[in-house]
Amino acid sequence: MKTKHLNREQLPSFFNAITQAGKIVIAPSRIGDKIYFTKVDSWEQVDLDFISSTLSAKAALFPRWEPLLQFSGDGKMMTVKDTEIPDTETVIFGLHPCDTGAFNYMSEFFEGGITDTYIQKRRSKTTLITLSCKKADDACFCTSVGISPGASQGSDLMLTEMEDGNYYIEVLTDKGENLTASARDIFQDYAVTDKTPYLAEVPLKFDLTPIQEKLGNSYDSPLWINQSLPCLGCGACAFVCPTCTCFDIQDEGDAYAGTRLRCWDSCGFSLFTLHASGHNPRPVQSHRWRQRIMHKFIYSKSDDGTGSCVGCGRCLRICPAQMSITDQLQSFAEVK
Amino acid sequence: MLELHNRARQLLETQAVNLILGYGEGHGDEPRPVFIDKPDTVTRLIFNERCIQNLAVYLLKPEVRTQGKIGIVTTIPVSRSILQLAAENQIRDEEVVLLLVQADGKVSEVTRFSELEGLVAQHETKIPAPDQEKISILQKKSREERWQYWVNEFNRCIKCYACRASCPMCYCTNCTVECNQPQWIPVPAHALGNLEWHIMRVMHLAGRCIKCGECARACPVDIPLHLLTFMLNDNIADIFGQRAGMKAKPDYVLSTFKPDDKENFIR
Numbered sequence: 001m002k003t004k005h006l007n008r009e010q011l012p013s014f015f016n017a018i019t020q021a022g023k024i025v026i027a028p029s030r031i032g033d034k035i036y037f038t039k040v041d042s043w044e045q046v047d048l049d050f051i052s053s054t055l056s057a058k059a060a061l062f063p064r065w066e067p068l069l070q071f072s073g074d075g076k077m078m079t080v081k082d083t084e085i086p087d088t089e090t091v092i093f094g095l096h097p098c099d100t101g102a103f104n105y106m107s108e109f110f111e112g113g114i115t116d117t118y119i120q121k122r123r124s125k126t127t128l129i130t131l132s133c134k135k136a137d138d139a140c141f142c143t144s145v146g147i148s149p150g151a152s153q154g155s156d157l158m159l160t161e162m163e164d165g166n167y168y169i170e171v172l173t174d175k176g177e178n179l180t181a182s183a184r185d186i187f188q189d190y191a192v193t194d195k196t197p198y199l200a201e202v203p204l205k206f207d208l209t210p211i212q213e214k215l216g217n218s219y220d221s222p223l224w225i226n227q228s229l230p231c232l233g234c235g236a237c238a239f240v241c242p243t244c245t246c247f248d249i250q251d252e253g254d255a256y257a258g259t260r261l262r263c264w265d266s267c268g269f270s271l272f273t274l275h276a277s278g279h280n281p282r283p284v285q286s287h288r289w290r291q292r293i294m295h296k297f298i299y300s301k302s303d304d305g306t307g308s309c310v311g312c313g314r315c316l317r318i319c320p321a322q323m324s325i326t327d328q329l330q331s332f333a334e335v336k
Numbered sequence: 337m338l339e340l341h342n343r344a345r346q347l348l349e350t351q352a353v354n355l356i357l358g359y360g361e362g363h364g365d366e367p368r369p370v371f372i373d374k375p376d377t378v379t380r381l382i383f384n385e386r387c388i389q390n391l392a393v394y395l396l397k398p399e400v401r402t403q404g405k406i407g408i409v410t411t412i413p414v415s416r417s418i419l420q421l422a423a424e425n426q427i428r429d430e431e432v433v434l435l436l437v438q439a440d441g442k443v444s445e446v447t448r449f450s451e452l453e454g455l456v457a458q459h460e461t462k463i464p465a466p467d468q469e470k471i472s473i474l475q476k477k478s479r480e481e482r483w484q485y486w487v488n489e490f491n492r493c494i495k496c497y498a499c500r501a502s503c504p505m506c507y508c509t510n511c512t513v514e515c516n517q518p519q520w521i522p523v524p525a526h527a528l529g530n531l532e533w534h535i536m537r538v539m540h541l542a543g544r545c546i547k548c549g550e551c552a553r554a555c556p557v558d559i560p561l562h563l564l565t566f567m568l569n570d571n572i573a574d575i576f577g578q579r580a581g582m583k584a585k586p587d588y589v590l591s592t593f594k595p596d597d598k599e600n601f602i603r
Contacts, residue, residue: 031492032558054556055494064494065524138364229371229399234501236556239494250523263524264494271514285399320502320554321389322368 004169004180005190006159011167012043017183018091023127026060027093028053037092048094051137052312056242057092057099061106061122064239065263068118068249072257085121091179093129097151098142098312100130102242104154105300105308109245118262127175130155136200139313141326144206146306149199160195168193202311205326206333208297209305214332215298219290223335227328228289230321235266237292237315237323243308246272267291293328337383339443340409343435344378347407353433354404357394359387369394373403383409383437390548392417392504395427410434412459413548415452416581417504420546422449423588426507449584461547461579463566471563487527490534492557495525499561500537502554505544505580512536538564543572543589546581 006014018025019041027046028035035050037057070081095103107123110116133140133149142148152158156176160168169187171177180187218224238244248265251258265272268289273282282288300308309325316324340358347353355373360380362368367387370380392414394400408414418434421427427449434446436455446452463471474482497513500506513521513533521536522529538561545565552562573579578589593602 034558036492036557065526065529225399226371229394230369232393232498232501232554234498234554235494235496236498236554239496240556248523250519252522252524261524266496269497285397316363318556320498320550322362322366324363324368327363 001192002171002177002180003190003192004171004187006167006169006187008165008167010186013186014183015043015046015093017186018093018179021089021182023089023091025091025093026057037094046093048131051133051135051140052096052314052317053099054314054318055240056102056312056314057095058102058106058242058245060090060092060126061103061119062110062245062247062264065261066118067259068262069260070258071253071260075256083118085118087125089125089127090122091127091129094131095128095155096133096312097130097147097149097153097155098140098310099242100128100154101142101147101151101310102312103128105243105310106245108302109243109300109308127156127179128154129157129159129176129179132158132160132195132198133200133202134161134198136202137313137317139316140200140202140311141205141313142311143202144204144208144326145309145311146208146304147310149202150195160198162193162198168195168198206329211329211333212297212301212305212307214335215294215329218332218335219294221332221335223331224286224290227323227331228286230323231268231285231289232321233268233270233285233288234320235264235268236318236320238266238268239264240314240318242312242314243296243310267295293325296325297329337381337441339441340381340383340435340437341378343443343445344372344381344407345375347433347435348373348375348378352405353407355400356381356407356409356435357391357400358409358435359383359389359391371400371403381409383441387411388413388553390414390417390502390504390550392421393502393550395421395432395504396507405431405433407433407435410436410446412456413546413550415456416461416546417548418449419452419456419584420505420544420581420588421507422584423586424544424591425586453583456582461582463547463570464549467549467560467563467566470560471567474563486534487531489559489561490530491527493525493530493534493559494557495523495530495533496556498554498556499551499559502550503541504548504550505541505546506537512540534561534564537561538568541565542568543576543578544580545569 025040026037027040028050029038029040029045030047035053037053040046067083072079110119152170152172156173157179158170162168171180246265247262250261250263274280296309297307344356355371357371358381359367360370372378390413429448436444436446521532547566549562552560572589576589
């Protein structure tokens with residue numbers, strides 16, 4: 001791994017070098033009081049002073065809706081045309097390690113087993129620049145799910161702001177190497193440095209392994225009913241979540257011509273599991289809430305023991321009923 | 337606080353209610369709804385100026401209804417919601433006991449919704465000043481500018497339906513957006529889908545919005561969608577002289593027919 005130094009004043013030049021190479025940049029930008037990952041055209045639109053963006057950056061790979069194919073026909077023959085994913089290279093700038101971790105999960109989910117070619121192509125053309133966290137809030141819990149404020153796994157380039165405001169750079173992949181090579185004169189070689197003093201402290205909220213054990217035996221626990229009573233059944237937690245990947249397929253048009261779309265969906269909605277027969281295998285909110293927690297921590301558990309929750313804390317921050325995934329997991333830990 | 341705890345404990349002990357719905361400590365500074373079914377846990381109940389979520393939304397949720405008779409910690413917006421729900425025949429006196437918390441901490445028990453009418457009449461239903469200011473700015477814009485303003489705002493909508501889920505008046509078990517034969521409202525969160533959803537939501541709340549602002553508070557992307565229902569509520573009051581959430585009797589504007597209506601088309 002190469003390590004480099006980037007002067008704070010050189011950030012706009014770095015940005016310009018990326019865009020001048022014809023790449024799209026998706027970066028945190030402020031609308032009102034909130035930060036959103038959005039396509040930016042100039043460095044002035046970028047705001048790196050944030051703990052968490054309201055929505056994650058997952059839409060860069062998995063848009064809230066996208067056309068999958070066009071169909072048309074004369075009633076006898078049908079022609080189907082796949083949507084072409086553009087060849088443009090995209091750079092996502094300023095992801096925090098939790099969100100980069102979410103990209104690792106999304107790759108596993110969409111590209112492992114049956115490959116989702118739309119998302120695979122986007123992912124292959126995406127470069128991730130992660131920004132270490134220098135601050136955190138009490139909703140953050142990445143350290144409880146195996147990530148940390150300086151974790152670099154999945155990043156192509158990792159930036160850590162040092163005491164003097166300049167950046168310590170870790171060049172982690174060929175894609176990262178290409179980016180620094182495109183702006184060679186603004187990066188200086190730099191010794192391998194201990195990032196710890198520059199990172200936010202995120203205290204452990206829970207001990208994952210024993211909770212997973214408890215959850216594994218809690219499918220029929222009465223706790224689900226009590227915990228889910230405040231749940232309003234909206235999809236806010238799923239839609240702000242960087243690793244919620246469920247979608248719904250919709251056709252728009254008529255029998256002769258139209259578009260097949262993929263749209264975000266949420267297991268919190270009653271319609272999510274409603275069968276055409278009228279039967280709903282998850283008829284009540286407690287079943288849906290259990291599904292959400294079980295999927296995050298048990299069903300999606302990978303070889304390293306972590307699930308698909310990256311501890312970004314977005315669901316805690318936005319829940320209109322103040323439900324807290326960390327408090328709820330903790331209450332499972334307390335079950336005798 | 338002590339009085340609230342005592343009243344709640346008494347209601348549970350005497351089995352006058354099966355469940356107390358109120359506010360408890362939540363994450364950080366924000367209280368969260370708590371559902372208390374045991375007398376010895378009533379001390380979890382809190383009440384302060386941060387307790388603003390409109391708890392009336394839970395009264396019609398099937399999961400809550402199946403718990404039996406509910407005691408609910410009641411604020412002014414909750415009172416207005418309950419009156420409107422009663423006016424729409426969604427809830428009856430005998431299903432709920434209201435624990436009305438006054439500004440001085442006193443708690444009074446209300447078992448007949450009509451007793452709330454006097455209370456809500458004393459409290460202004462005027463649009464709060466900061467919201468009125470935003471509305472005034474919008475009203476000064478041209479029709480095209482206003483349109484563009486809402487198109488921009490709705491552009492952020494992710495169709496999580498938190499606005500719908502948090503609204504006590506959005507209680508349909510099968511919402512229009514869930515009808516798919518035919519699909520009235522496009523499912524995707526694209527420009528048309530978002531616009532149609534928000535127009536539909538607002539129109540269905542015409543004359544029914546009790547102005548709690550819960551929809552905007554719930555919106556994760558800060559769309560000020562309460563301004564639309566607030567404005568519509570004022571329009572209805574100007575035209576028909578009626579406001580939602582003021583009376584428990586079912587004679588609110590959308591369910592009222594008068595033979596001497598000034599409009600010809602309705603006769």
